[in-house]
Amino acid sequence: MSNNTVTTLPVSISIEIAHSYHFVTKVFESGNQLLANLYKPWKRCLAIVDYAIYDLYGAQIQEYFKSNTISATIRRAYVPEDRKTIDTALEICRWITEFDLVRREPVLLVGGGLVTDVAGFACAIYRRSTPYIRIPTTLIGLIDASVSNRVAVNWHGLKNRLGAYHEPVHTIIDPKFLRTLPESEIRNGIAEILKITSCTHRETLELLERHGETLIETHFGQLGGGHVEDISGVADKVIRQAIQCVLDVEIPNSREKDLNRVMYFGHTWSPTLELAVTPPLLHGHAVAIDICYSATLARSLGRISSFTYTRLLGIFSRLGLALDHPMFTLDLMRKATALTIATRDGLLRATVPTKDLGTYEILPLVDDRALQEAWEMHKKEVVAYPRKGLGLEMTIDVRRVHDGTMTDLVEGEPTW
Ligand SMILES: NC(=O)c1ccc[n+]([C@@H]2O[C@H](COP(=O)([O-])OP(=O)(O)OC[C@H]3O[C@@H](n4cnc5c(N)ncnc54)[C@H](O)[C@@H]3O)[C@@H](O)[C@H]2O)c1
Structure with a gap:
């Protein structure tokens, strides 16, 4: 064989990945046997639980495992956006090692998109x-972060790099x-539902257009009805349909082989903007600005x-979401x-809404002049809206600040 002969051995692997979404009420109520x-x-569980969730539900979570004779080791995680880092993920890896996790034993993640993204990434590496099981506790978690198979940390100021x-x-x-969940976080989550429905499901978008304010006020029907009859039914419909819309577009493309993704809607300019603002924008407001632009x-x-x-900008504005931010400069x-x-x-590959909403088009490239003209038009349009297009409680300083310690270890009582 001469030196420059190339031989090729092609390899092709397809892997079946099966997992489930379970819809339940009061997962930690003692009679609920699902979890x-x-x-x-395993007779035991390593649970990584958001610090606020632990404060609110920790006793109930411990009691749940105890009554089911499962020994729980609960790690209380404080993961604000500026700790969505590789160091935090490595800290979580250390907890897994200290627990002596058996190879196929699943870690339990309970929290919003921050805990599930970072701890999910720790599980990936x-x-x-x-394996892991996740229980999302924020609206963003329920309808987006925990529907996704993507887990990540920020790196060098780059979102989810x-x-x-x-x-x-x-799930x-x-x-x-x-x-x-605080009202500001419900509003934050609604942005992601508007993202998917304004491009793919007009009926659900119209439910938000009609009942959005009441859905926010009543925490998606969890605090009673407000003035709308059966707001819980509306909330249930919106949540299930939003999840279904995300699954419909994401599952066939779960390894992002096709980069023409409708889910890029609201995520073309927002990843840079979100972290450029000090303190950073809440994810949903950054996405809302991107959608409106x-x-x-x-x-x-x-x-x-x-x-x-x-009509579209009016929905975002009425629900208190941002249409713009001064940091969204031409340079940015x-x-x-x-x-x-x-x-x-x-x-x-910028996704834009088309026609009467509920449909979309992906623009492969847009020249700089067109982008600039749209930017100038945007700045002129948004000032006419309430708050000059700014959102309500739009930055992460609305979130409760923890005492700074990264975690506590809360040992479950071995009950067998
Ligand atoms: N993986 C994905 O595809 C995907 C999709 C969307 C967003 N994300 C990521 O999700 C992150 C944002 O997630 P988030 O908005 O859920 O933030 P988060 O996880 O920080 O939760 C928001 C706040 O609510 C508190 N909290 C959580 N649940 C609560 C509850 N039930 N009651 C009271 N307080 C509660 C938390 O302690 C926190 O202060 C971003 O980093 C974003 O990039 C990922």
Whole structure:
């Protein structure tokens, strides 16, 4: 064989990944056997629980495991956005090691998108893949972060730059947690529901248009009815449909082989903007600004009518979401455009709404002039809206600050 002969051995692997979403009410109520049955084979559970959730539900969680003769080791995690780091993920790996986790034993993650993203990432890298079960407790978690198979940490100021695709073995959806979620976080989560529904499901978008304020006020029906009859029924419909919409577009493309993703809607400029603001924007407000700018782009390119444009921005504004931020400068928009093009294989792939909403188009590239014209139009339009287009409680300083310690170890009583 001569030196320059190349021989190729092609390899192709397809792997079946199966996991489930369970809809339940009061997952930690003693009679509810769903979670207990998942941990009974192990007789123990390592639970990584958001610090606020531990304060509110910790006693109930401990009692739940105790009454089911499962020994719980609960790690209380404080993971604000500025601790969505590789160091936090490595700290979580240390907890897993200290627990002596058996190879196929699932870690339990209970919290919002921060805990499930970072601890999910720790599970992805620990022994190359460690199973986990997640229970989202925020609206963003219920309808987006915990529907996704993507787990990540921020790195060098770049949002979600280190990450993995790592499906949980089970996701348990329990909207009862929304009862204690602050109103600012409900609003924050609604942005992600508007994202998916304004492009793919007009009926659900119209439910939000009609009942959005009441859904926020009543924490998606968890605090009673407000003035709307059967607001819990509306909330249930919105949550289930939003999850279904995300699954419909994401599951066939779960390894992002196709970079033309509708889920990029609201995520073309927002990853750069979110962290550029000090203190950072809440994720949902950053996404809302991106969606509204994308709508202005669609309007300036003639993809949507003036009526549809005003209607869409009106929904965001009425629900207290941001349409704009002073840090969304022309320079930042250009920088974000360049970063996104690098991440999306040389194309912008900006999702924009079309027609009467509920449909979308992905624009492969938009030239700088068109982006600038849309940006100028956007700045002129948004000042006419309440709060000059700013959102209510739009930055992360609305969140309760923990005492600074990263975690506490709360040992469950061995009960067998
Ligand atoms: N993986 C994905 O595809 C995906 C999708 C969307 C968002 N995300 C990520 O999610 C993160 C944001 O997540 P988030 O908005 O859920 O924030 P979060 O996890 O920080 O939770 C928000 C706040 O609510 C508190 N909290 C959580 N549940 C509560 C409850 N039931 N009652 C009272 N307080 C509660 C938390 O302690 C925190 O202070 C961002 O980093 C974003 O990038 C990931």
